[in-house]
Amino acid sequence: MYELISGLAPYHDVSHDESLAIKICLGLRPRFNIEVPQLIVHLIKRCLDENPLKRxxxxxxxxxxxxxxxxxxxxxxxxxxxxxxxxxxxKILGDSSISSTSSPLSYKTHSRAIYTSRLINFNNLPESKNSDDYYNLYDDIISKEYSSN
Structure with a gap:
């Protein structure tokens, strides 16, 4: 859902490694680069809840x-x-009349961002949780704790 709305693969700009896995366990969620209506943000937040039973x-x-x-x-x-x-x-992305051959949402993927199935064996990951302020944020899906990362 995030990718369909934003046009970006989640975490496209960072290495998909143990550090990212730890941050996700601690509450990191993808950040929008565009304005998204609030009711959609709330649905996405539900979809990204750390507890699968709440999704x-x-x-x-x-x-x-x-x-x-x-x-x-x-x-x-x-x-x-x-x-x-x-x-x-x-306004953020520029003129909407840009031709379909050059997408305003084009982006570079980090060389270590891997979007294929693979076995990941990270030991000692912290217990998964939503960030402490996850449900208190209404304008975005990311914790303020991670906004600079």
């Missing part, structure tokens, strides 16, 4: 998205929030 199922996500679609067609407030997000993103 929504695929059926729940489908139902949520369907309800948003129905609301979108009947609710001006939701339409306005999406319009505002698009306007902000156009």
């Amino acid at each position: 929504p199922t695929a059926d729940e996500i489908a139902n949520i998205l369907c309800s948003w679609y129905v609301e979108f067609n009947s609710q001006m407030e939701l339409k306005q929030k999406i319009k505002e997000s698009k306007e902000i993103n156009n």
Whole structure:
């Protein structure tokens, strides 16, 4: 979900190593480089909860998205929030009339960012948790603790 909205693979700019695994266990989550409507941020945060039992199922996500679609067609407030997000993103990313051959969301992937299945054997990882301020942040999905990383 994060990748579809942001156009970025999670943690594309850092090495996928034991250090990243530890930070994720301690509450690190991907950061948006664009404006995202708040209700979508809340859904993403649920999807990234450290406790798998608190994450929504695929059926729940489908139902949520369907309800948003129905609301979108009947609710001006939701339409306005999406319009505002698009306007902000156009300012962040530049002119939206850029040709499809040069994406405004193009990025370089870290040479040690690996997105294929592989066996990872990290010993002594800390117990997984959400960051202490994870649910208190409403404008982003990342902890302030990790905002400089």
